[in-house]
Amino acid sequence: MLDICNLHAYYGKSHVLHGVDLHVEPGEIVSLLGRNGAGRSTLVKAAMGQVSATGTVKLKGREILGLKAYQIAHQGLGYVPENRDVFPTLTVEQNLVLGQKNAGASGRWSLDDMYRMFPRLQERRAVAAGVLSGGEQQMLTLCRTLMGDPDLIMIDEPTEGLAPKIVALVADYLTALRERGISVLLVEQKLAIAMEISQRVYVMGHGAIVFEGTPAALRADAAVRKEWLEV
Amino acid sequence: MKALELVDVRKSFGKSEIIRGANLGIEQGERCAVIGPNGAGKSTLFNLISGRFPLSSGEIRLNGQRISGRKPYQINRLGLSRSFQISNLFVNLSVYENLRCAVLWSLGYKYSFWHRLAKLRDAHERAEQVLEEIGLQRQRNVAAGVLTYAEQRALEIGITIAGGADVILLDEPTAGMSRSESDAAVELIRKVTVGKTLVMVEHDMSVVFGLADKIAVLVYGEVIACDTPDRIRGNAAVQAAYLGGHEEAA
Amino acid sequence: MKELRYTPLNLGRWLLWGGYALILLIAPLVFSKGGGLTLLSQMGTVMIFGLSYNMLLGQGGMLSFGHAVYSGLGAFFAIHAMNMAGAGQLPIPTSLIPLVGGLAGLGFGLLFGYVTTRKAGTTFAMITLGLVELVFASSLMFPGFFGGEGGVTTNRVIGGAVLGITYGPQIQVYYLIAFWLFVCTAAVYAYTQTPLGRIINAVRDNPERVEFIGYDTQWVRYLVVILSSFFAGIAGGLSAINFEIVSAENVSAIRSGSILLFTFIGGIGFFFGPLLGAIVGILFSVLLSDYTPAWQLYLGLFFVLLVRYAPGGMGSLIMLLLRAARFGHFGRIGKPLGWVCLAVLPGLAGFVAGVEMLYHLTLEAANGSVKQLFGMAVDTRSALPWSLAGGLLLASIVAWRKAQPVFADAWSASCAEIAVQTRSAR
Amino acid sequence: ETVKIAFIDPLSGPFAPVGQNQLKSFQLIADMATKGKWAGEHKIEVNGFDNKGSPQESLTQLKAVIDQGYRYITQGNGSGVGLALLDAVNKHNERNPGKEIVYLNYAAIDPDMTNSKCSFWHFRFDANSDMKMEALTSYMAPDKNIKSVYIIGQNYAFGQAVSRAAKEYLARKRPDIKIAGDDLHPIGQVKDFSPYIAKIKASGADSVITGNWGADLALLVRAAKDADLKANFYTYYGITTGVPTAMGAAGAEHTKIIGNWMINNESFAGKEVVEAFKAKYNDDYYAAQTHSIITMLSQAIKAAKTPDPVKVAFALEGMKAQSLNGGVMMQKQDHQLQQPLYIGTWTKVNGKDVKYDQENTGYGWRMDKKIDAYVAGQPTSCQMKRPG
Amino acid sequence: MEFTLFTMLNGISYGLLLFMLSSGLTLIFSMMGVLNFAHASFYMLGAYIAYTISSVVGFWPALVLAPVAVGLLGALVERYGLRPLHKFGHIPELLFTFGLSFLIVELVQLIWGRAAVQYAIPKQLDGPLFTLFSTSFPAYRAFMMLVALAMLGAIWLVLTRTRVGLVIQAALTHPEAAEALGHNVPRIFMWVFGGGCALAGLAGVIGGNAFVTEPAMAATVGSIIFVVVVVGGMGSLAGAFAASLLIGIMQTTAVALDYSLAHLLGKLGLAVTPATPAYALLNVTIAQSSAILPYLLLVLILIFRPKGLMGTRE
Numbered sequence A: 001m002l003d004i005c006n007l008h009a010y011y012g013k014s015h016v017l018h019g020v021d022l023h024v025e026p027g028e029i030v031s032l033l034g035r036n037g038a039g040r041s042t043l044v045k046a047a048m049g050q051v052s053a054t055g056t057v058k059l060k061g062r063e064i065l066g067l068k069a070y071q072i073a074h075q076g077l078g079y080v081p082e083n084r085d086v087f088p089t090l091t092v093e094q095n096l097v098l099g100q101k102n103a104g105a106s107g108r109w110s111l112d113d114m115y116r117m118f119p120r121l122q123e124r125r126a127v128a129a130g131v132l133s134g135g136e137q138q139m140l141t142l143c144r145t146l147m148g149d150p151d152l153i154m155i156d157e158p159t160e161g162l163a164p165k166i167v168a169l170v171a172d173y174l175t176a177l178r179e180r181g182i183s184v185l186l187v188e189q190k191l192a193i194a195m196e197i198s199q200r201v202y203v204m205g206h207g208a209i210v211f212e213g214t215p216a217a218l219r220a221d222a223a224v225r226k227e228w229l230e231v
Numbered sequence B: 001m002k003a004l005e006l007v008d009v010r011k012s013f014g015k016s017e018i019i020r021g022a023n024l025g026i027e028q029g030e031r032c033a034v035i036g037p038n039g040a041g042k043s044t045l046f047n048l049i050s051g052r053f054p055l056s057s058g059e060i061r062l063n064g065q066r067i068s069g070r071k072p073y074q075i076n077r078l079g080l081s082r083s084f085q086i087s088n089l090f091v092n093l094s095v096y097e098n099l100r101c102a103v104l105w106s107l108g109y110k111y112s113f114w115h116r117l118a119k120l121r122d123a124h125e126r127a128e129q130v131l132e133e134i135g136l137q138r139q140r141n142v143a144a145g146v147l148t149y150a151e152q153r154a155l156e157i158g159i160t161i162a163g164g165a166d167v168i169l170l171d172e173p174t175a176g177m178s179r180s181e182s183d184a185a186v187e188l189i190r191k192v193t194v195g196k197t198l199v200m201v202e203h204d205m206s207v208v209f210g211l212a213d214k215i216a217v218l219v220y221g222e223v224i225a226c227d228t229p230d231r232i233r234g235n236a237a238v239q240a241a242y243l244g245g246h247e248e249a250a
Numbered sequence C: 001m002k003e004l005r006y007t008p009l010n011l012g013r014w015l016l017w018g019g020y021a022l023i024l025l026i027a028p029l030v031f032s033k034g035g036g037l038t039l040l041s042q043m044g045t046v047m048i049f050g051l052s053y054n055m056l057l058g059q060g061g062m063l064s065f066g067h068a069v070y071s072g073l074g075a076f077f078a079i080h081a082m083n084m085a086g087a088g089q090l091p092i093p094t095s096l097i098p099l100v101g102g103l104a105g106l107g108f109g110l111l112f113g114y115v116t117t118r119k120a121g122t123t124f125a126m127i128t129l130g131l132v133e134l135v136f137a138s139s140l141m142f143p144g145f146f147g148g149e150g151g152v153t154t155n156r157v158i159g160g161a162v163l164g165i166t167y168g169p170q171i172q173v174y175y176l177i178a179f180w181l182f183v184c185t186a187a188v189y190a191y192t193q194t195p196l197g198r199i200i201n202a203v204r205d206n207p208e209r210v211e212f213i214g215y216d217t218q219w220v221r222y223l224v225v226i227l228s229s230f231f232a233g234i235a236g237g238l239s240a241i242n243f244e245i246v247s248a249e250n251v252s253a254i255r256s257g258s259i260l261l262f263t264f265i266g267g268i269g270f271f272f273g274p275l276l277g278a279i280v281g282i283l284f285s286v287l288l289s290d291y292t293p294a295w296q297l298y299l300g301l302f303f304v305l306l307v308r309y310a311p312g313g314m315g316s317l318i319m320l321l322l323r324a325a326r327f328g329h330f331g332r333i334g335k336p337l338g339w340v341c342l343a344v345l346p347g348l349a350g351f352v353a354g355v356e357m358l359y360h361l362t363l364e365a366a367n368g369s370v371k372q373l374f375g376m377a378v379d380t381r382s383a384l385p386w387s388l389a390g391g392l393l394l395a396s397i398v399a400w401r402k403a404q405p406v407f408a409d410a411w412s413a414s415c416a417e418i419a420v421q422t423r424s425a426r
Numbered sequence D: 001e002t003v004k005i006a007f008i009d010p011l012s013g014p015f016a017p018v019g020q021n022q023l024k025s026f027q028l029i030a031d032m033a034t035k036g037k038w039a040g041e042h043k044i045e046v047n048g049f050d051n052k053g054s055p056q057e058s059l060t061q062l063k064a065v066i067d068q069g070y071r072y073i074t075q076g077n078g079s080g081v082g083l084a085l086l087d088a089v090n091k092h093n094e095r096n097p098g099k100e101i102v103y104l105n106y107a108a109i110d111p112d113m114t115n116s117k118c119s120f121w122h123f124r125f126d127a128n129s130d131m132k133m134e135a136l137t138s139y140m141a142p143d144k145n146i147k148s149v150y151i152i153g154q155n156y157a158f159g160q161a162v163s164r165a166a167k168e169y170l171a172r173k174r175p176d177i178k179i180a181g182d183d184l185h186p187i188g189q190v191k192d193f194s195p196y197i198a199k200i201k202a203s204g205a206d207s208v209i210t211g212n213w214g215a216d217l218a219l220l221v222r223a224a225k226d227a228d229l230k231a232n233f234y235t236y237y238g239i240t241t242g243v244p245t246a247m248g249a250a251g252a253e254h255t256k257i258i259g260n261w262m263i264n265n266e267s268f269a270g271k272e273v274v275e276a277f278k279a280k281y282n283d284d285y286y287a288a289q290t291h292s293i294i295t296m297l298s299q300a301i302k303a304a305k306t307p308d309p310v311k312v313a314f315a316l317e318g319m320k321a322q323s324l325n326g327g328v329m330m331q332k333q334d335h336q337l338q339q340p341l342y343i344g345t346w347t348k349v350n351g352k353d354v355k356y357d358q359e360n361t362g363y364g365w366r367m368d369k370k371i372d373a374y375v376a377g378q379p380t381s382c383q384m385k386r387p388g
Numbered sequence E: 001m002e003f004t005l006f007t008m009l010n011g012i013s014y015g016l017l018l019f020m021l022s023s024g025l026t027l028i029f030s031m032m033g034v035l036n037f038a039h040a041s042f043y044m045l046g047a048y049i050a051y052t053i054s055s056v057v058g059f060w061p062a063l064v065l066a067p068v069a070v071g072l073l074g075a076l077v078e079r080y081g082l083r084p085l086h087k088f089g090h091i092p093e094l095l096f097t098f099g100l101s102f103l104i105v106e107l108v109q110l111i112w113g114r115a116a117v118q119y120a121i122p123k124q125l126d127g128p129l130f131t132l133f134s135t136s137f138p139a140y141r142a143f144m145m146l147v148a149l150a151m152l153g154a155i156w157l158v159l160t161r162t163r164v165g166l167v168i169q170a171a172l173t174h175p176e177a178a179e180a181l182g183h184n185v186p187r188i189f190m191w192v193f194g195g196g197c198a199l200a201g202l203a204g205v206i207g208g209n210a211f212v213t214e215p216a217m218a219a220t221v222g223s224i225i226f227v228v229v230v231v232g233g234m235g236s237l238a239g240a241f242a243a244s245l246l247i248g249i250m251q252t253t254a255v256a257l258d259y260s261l262a263h264l265l266g267k268l269g270l271a272v273t274p275a276t277p278a279y280a281l282l283n284v285t286i287a288q289s290s291a292i293l294p295y296l297l298l299v300l301i302l303i304f305r306p307k308g309l310m311g312t313r314e
């Protein structure tokens, strides 16, 4: 599905990613773990074409590095940014509608699916997204990206600021996504969730992958956890 | 006399009533955490207390004095200070200047254009002290806008406490931090709020249970429970509405 | 670096201000020819006006389209005061007339500022636009005070000479302006270093948060507008003395727009930006207009290019170079920069020649197709000068293509290194 | 020796076309003077300085031309600028004896300049606005069809002066004429004149007097045509550059002008100038004052045998000369040129009495009446101080 | 009766003209937040280009071609001038257009000269549409009103029937997020700006011959169209429409009112003489102050209702 090879990324002149290799298979949930500042967000941004990078990034076998972000989105890559970039002046529903790439195109997901997933959003559908609570905004960004009908969705810290109950809900929905054949690349801080729902995990440190394996393997590897995850 | 008291506070936006008669009393020197599901109205409650939004009805008292209906700056001058869920800094000013701005009013310099900033020893010392407390001495001359996320959160707290207010409201102070960072943040908060009244919103249960003397649970704009941490943990209604059995998810 | 930090700051400050005073003192000796003195005097008043404007825009984030209201009304009051002094009704020496302007400006700041500062951002900008149009339109309706379209004139020579100073000769007026400029610069600078001066920066960055640290943002903005109007009024008073006439254009949107233009050209992010902007702006609009009818084209083009490629204004360009120099990189970028300038030069000449010939053709062709250009007589109807201009332009483009990448490389390398150096310094 | 005259008027901005036209007029006549040795061996040269239409800028330009050694200046667009220059010239001459400047005013027509504010250093070669109103009302008075007059003007000194004079003179000459209305509108701000036309129409006026110029005049005339208002428009400035084009056919037969010369006069006097101007600049010569100025200046230089401004100024006082519009005389008392004036109507070119059109519109000014100099003469309150 | 009727008619048609002038500005401002100071310059360009085209192939082709040409120019300006400035915020953008307005005037003077050009009303529309009592209503004015209404309809359709408005609003605050959702934001910005300029151009094609096509024409409409946009409410199309009509009718009726404060005081039995304080002020009639009314309205509206008549944001 997604194949990242020897990816180097830069903010201006500062070199943040130093040759990252990572891949996600179809129908797989892969988690990317690491400390703050390890470069996880940079990795997904680079894949989305928002950070200048070199190397190769292949989506469904097609090279996407160097394309514009909107072109990449049209290739079927979805991205949920970490800082809740809801469009504050638009209503919840307008935010969701904008998730569709072409007006009226019906993908795997409809508005109703989204509202069923998070009834809270339906209650707030006509409210400007800017006034939503922190958690509601988080739900909205997730749904908005799903509306674009991506084949692979990269989610940056989706459970940030969510109540514990909703966190559990999100975990369930990610699993449900996978069952519908959508691959997920999950960037997480909360180990427990990632370990629970992922098939494989990567651990990142200082801009490079320092561990790759199953959650079980990670659980077993106390050295990596101590050194790179500080738990 | 309670440090902060909310009596039947209500707030509607248009037709939807978000806060539906919240009652809450916080003793002086108490550390209280407000928890509740997303969209329950926790941030809204903070906005009402700090004067950002006007109340629809009800009354809020700070140290026995009615503050509802006042402007944010008036409430601040009465000794209440708050932080924001999303960092809200003076992005083009240096860290040090951010803090110095925050202490000016409380030291009585107000709108002065006849004092030289550089000559204000007390402002300087207070700013330096806060700088040290939040551990940003090395970044003192860096513009706030280019700090890392965790540093910005720390500065957010720094600005909030710098003015020396004795009632502090913190909105999700550890959001977005890793375990070790949020542990450090808890320590920081504990340190800087000694002897002060603290009210905070948090989703991270380890922070909540680590810091709070009392927990208030807000659901759908009502305080459904307000009690010690242990009793809250055992409260079935809270379990259903909020923790959902995943309390230790983190 | 280290030594720099430990030298007593005061020495540097004294040097800086002393140098500034010295420049003001000797400028008229250096630029004494022709209209040099007139130009310098005008620059001085515009500098004060710019400083006052930047208190709003640069330091307070308040985009005003109507700042000329304060300087203009200040000027009107000043000129009436002068006329009264001349008629013996008001015992005030010419040297203090600027203060009258300043107080009038302050008064209108109190009045209008209350209305305008109730809002910030675009709303503020639009209210000021409305206000300036109102004041301007009214000024033509009340010729009693504003003197109609001809304005109010005066005679700045009031009474006899005091210490040999009559303010008849321009040089005396220049020194009066220079004196006030120095005082105002110092005062405005001092203001930036006060609690109010800092809080207005905070209001610029994040007005919402300021409310939560105890300040009423509306009040902060209001106070700043009042202070700034005071300095604008002083500038107005000085221009009344300098021109001995004040007319409605002094309160117009055009005047307000040009101070915005000049200040931005200088760089709103820097204290000295308005000073720089005043020099460049006056050179363009007064000096250049004597030489070519195309001056508006040049000014417009210069401004547009500056906004497009250096939104920080000329101040930012200078600061960047200074920073490179401070880190000792000037040697490295100096040479490529020189080449780039060299490459641009012929193109500039070619462009100017082309524009001048074009203007000649459209305006003065009937007086003969021959035009004096760079000291040569060229026939604008023949192909040779045109192809020459085109050739210069082309050559410049080719040279630019060669020189620019080299410079860009050197520049970004230097920037990266400076970034590394500063980071390791913290 | 070359006598250099500095022309200080707008050469850029909205008023530039007018300024450019008049500068060219000056230059053409100056060329003729030099070639024809009007001032003997002295050459005459006119150079333009752009005042951008502003009084303040004019003073800056005045300083510049003084620095460059000019001793004569000329200006015409706007009495505001004129008064500022007059004041500055007086001050300069007072502060710098031996370096006097003479101000040759070709079109600033505020009566004050030759009355309360008159100066030895200032000579006006256009008829002032009161003189023009005098002539105009003398022309209107015998016309019994005129029963009701509406006055409209720009809200500034000149517009107000026209309105005041019109009311005063009409009351004197034709007390039966009703002043149907008196409107002042902001200068250069009105885009839609139809409300004013509606008002004029409602007032039932058959004639309109206006001091408007530029687009304000053209738009007024066009709005009248659109609403089918049949009233005649008596204007001061229908002839200035830009107005004929903008007015076009809309103004035909209803727009009249009071001026000091027009080419379609009884003998087409000045047609060689007009033709030469057209050939050289493809533009129309209409500012005949330029001719009066150069003629009289040359004559004065000859008489004084020196181009020294003080002597020339004395020589100009009371001087008589032949200009395009006939015999003219510079009144010694107030330095106001006494000259015949003309009333004309905007008409389609017919090859007979209207031979020359303006701005290639196919329309030109037909002469209705030539008014002798004495008719328009005005008493003056001038108390002139002369040097020495 | 006749007077009142025509005053109303004049007011409405002037209002529609104002709307025509400002609709493009509203469009750009509402969507992109850019206050295009050069809007009036594009209006002028429209008039001049139409003049040139119509002198070759006639008015009707010019009606279509000139706005297209102006729109393309606008798109170019956005692409090479404004786009790189987006990241610096609105002030540099605004200043860029401010500078551009200077340049355009100069260019127009270079190409078409400094005097007015003879851009005439097409034969078909020259003359009265109808005559009521003794006043006629020009056909061209009616045509102008029609076009203004068509503009209103067209913009309304674009705003409500397409997602362009939504995408742009989204991109204003979070351009990266909007792109990540698959929207080609820069291109939409470019065409919106171009579209706004084309509307200005169309206004120029029609206003140029109704009024005078000269280099000063941009400056004379410059500030009034800002008043319309702001009074209507930043970026509200309906608001701009309402504000245009309001200002049009207000100014037109004001012209008919020759009353001053002195009149009022006179009615109250207070005589006003030149000796009365503020005599000049008291004697200004409503008619004389009609030109400042829009600005007064602007200031008052912004103080008491900063959102404007129908705006949603401040």
Ligand SMILES: Nc1ncnc2c1ncn2[C@@H]1O[C@H](COP(=O)(O)OP(=O)(O)OP(=O)(O)O)[C@@H](O)[C@H]1O
Binding pocket: A011, A014, A016, A034, A035, A036, A037, A038, A039, A040, A041, A042, A043, A082, B148, B149
């Ligand atoms: N816009 C930027 N400019 C310069 N450096 C940046 C920028 N954004 C991030 N960085 C730097 O890049 C590095 C990696 O950042 P990144 O955001 O990818 O980390 P992360 O692993 O997602 O951490 P977090 O938990 O904070 O989200 C950090 O050192 C950070 O300081």
Ligand SMILES: Nc1ncnc2c1ncn2[C@@H]1O[C@H](COP(=O)(O)OP(=O)(O)OP(=O)(O)O)[C@@H](O)[C@H]1O
Binding pocket: A124, A127, A131, A132, A133, A134, A135, A136, A161, B013, B018, B036, B037, B038, B039, B040, B041, B042, B043, B044, B045
């Ligand atoms: N200005 C407003 N207009 C309309 N609705 C609003 C406004 N502000 C907040 N709300 C609504 O009020 C509800 C409570 O929001 P609030 O931000 O207080 O939640 P919260 O308890 O802080 O949640 P979270 O934990 O997710 O941050 C939300 O549903 C939000 O949409």
Ligand SMILES: [Mg+2]
Binding pocket: A040, A041, A042, A082, A156
């Ligand atoms: Mg991250």
Ligand SMILES: [Mg+2]
Binding pocket: A133, A134, A135, B042, B043, B044, B085, B201
């Ligand atoms: Mg919240």
